[in-house]
Amino acid sequence: MQVNWREITAAKNSFAALYAACETEGYALRPVKEPEGDVTCYSLNSINAPAFMEEIANAPCTTIVGGPHATACPMEMAAYADYVVVGEGEYTLPRLLRAIENRTPGPVPGVATREGLCPQDHAVFLPAYPPFSQFKGYIEISRGCPHGCAYCQTPNLFGRRMRHRPVDEIARAAAHFRDARFVTPNALAYGSDGIRPRPEKIEALFRALHRNEIYFGTFPSEVRPEFVTGEVLDLITTYCANRRLQFGAQSGSDRVLTMLRRGHTVADVEQALDLCRDAGLTPVVDFIVGLPCEEEEDERATLSLVHEVTRRGRAHVHLFTPLPGTPMAGMKARDLLPETQRDLGRLALAGKISGSWNDPERRFYRNR
Template sequence: MRVNWRLIKAAKNSYAALYSACEKNDIILNPVESPEDDITLYSLNSINAPHYLEEMKEASCITIAGGPHPSAMRNEVLKYADYVIVGEGEYTLPALIRYIENKSENKFENSRAFLPKGVATKEGYIKNDTCVLLDSYPPFSKVKGYLEISRGCPFKCAYCQTPHLFGGCMRHRSIDSIICASKAYTDVRFLTPNALSYGGDGRSPAYDKITRLLSGFEKDKNLYFGTFPSEVRPEFITQKSIDIILKFCSNKKIHFGAQSASNSVLKRINRGHSAEDVLDAVELCRDNGIMPVVDYIVGLPGESEEDQIHTLNQIKWVCRTGKVHAHYFTPLPGTPLHQKKPAPLIPEVEKTLGKLALSGRVTGSWMNTELRFFRKNKNE
């Protein structure tokens, strides 16, 4: 059977990871611009999913959907797709493809009994009771992607799908596996929920593990750690972590999430740090000659005008020495804030963010959330 991968800009890294996993099972994922026979795969997030659901429904081939949105909304997506993979796909996707092949050849008396766990159909769903051991699968092979070093997050921020998709326990790729994969690149960029959590439980930096990782690369590698396409948490930015980055890495920026400057909002969304932690992180970056790039979510549910002014004032302060990436809150399925409405922005927020954007100090999509996924991404 021919297995096709529907090319979607926001799913480039998923394509790289799943191409590698399928290749290990002698399955090649052929890139396509529209659904083709025999099987077409889709990896969707909650912003771009509405643009592809009807295409899946009208496809004449077998369709399989995975990614953050189908994982959280499997029953909705099953109105359009034949199969939905819930959660991680490295093991489940090749197993499902083999199942479809055997089913088409009438090799099952009761095919439902052989459906892999973690796959949902209109007939039902059995939850997967295992998780992926990262070292069992290269992060990429022929189709190149970023070098994923960790999965999972223990913080469970109320707006974030990561812990619901990958679990609350950190899993790390081994240093030897990471070093081996890095041979494909001169400039090495890492994929992880929090770069400074590498090697630990995710709640505090494991400085020894980070040092062992970064010191193990060949001297001709340009390492970008704690910047695009990943970020860190502000309370992880300490003098010790900055010293390690300055010693081993090429990046002159550190990208971290503040999300709000209101401590009451931060507590409500279970962020796990304070507004003061953000100030400390920015000052540490500034004192060490590193540009801070700070993420904010504006319009978080329940924000008052006072909360928005706190955040706006902090954004203006950050912009004196750094840059800000801001976007309007989007309720994501599978999260505690899924059913919550965004707070309307006060005019001063829109006006000031627009002014700072014109000067190049603010980027993002606080007016149109879809811009994050349908415009060309630029490295921070």
């Protein structure tokens, strides 16, 4: 049975991981630019999904769709695709392919069809699967997040309990690269429950990666501000190559942070800024503007914090995007104050901020 993978820029890391998982079960995912063969698989987010629905509906083969949007809206996607993988795919996708190949009747756990959804019966044990094989990707070191931020799809996709890949397996994967870069919801939560940091676990990881240039707490992952301490910054400046640290503030209002269920305060963000600067690291801080729960004073507080960040660091600023499967799904972004638009424009022209506070879709890769 020929199984294809639809090439989509935003899904490159998913392809690397699922190629490796399917390979262990005897299936090679062939990258293609249009659906063909016996089966074609897609991984879609909630921004690019509409661009592929017509293609999926008219595909001349069996179609399987997974990813954040499929997990959030399985029955919507089942109207277009033959099968929808809900949640993690490393175990479910090969299991589904085997059922299709053998024409095994009956529902597959973790898969939705037009007839309904069969609930998932497992959680992925990360050490059971390599992060990549023939097609390389960033090394996923942790999965899951206990915080449940109101705008975020991560807990819906991967659950609220953190799982970690062992140090020796990370080191084996990193041996394929000069630079070691990681996928994780919060790099500084490695080895922990996601609430209380474990610096000794982070140091053990760094020591195992002594042959690599380590980039930690920067692209393609970030950290949470309350996890930024003098101890962990000492580890980063000692072992790592990056001289930037990226973390999410999201708002300059404690009232809004509480409503977002962020689990940290503005004071935590300010302390993280001071600690980064004392350690010689440039803070790169994420913000969301236009949040539906904001009032004018909240927006002004966020703008003030953006200004504080950009005095000695950089900010990424994006307009709120309502994502399916989150508590804020279906909400509308609030119009920004003229002073916010003006100041963000000036900061962007000065090269101090990046992002998009007018078109939220620009924060996602959409090209095919």
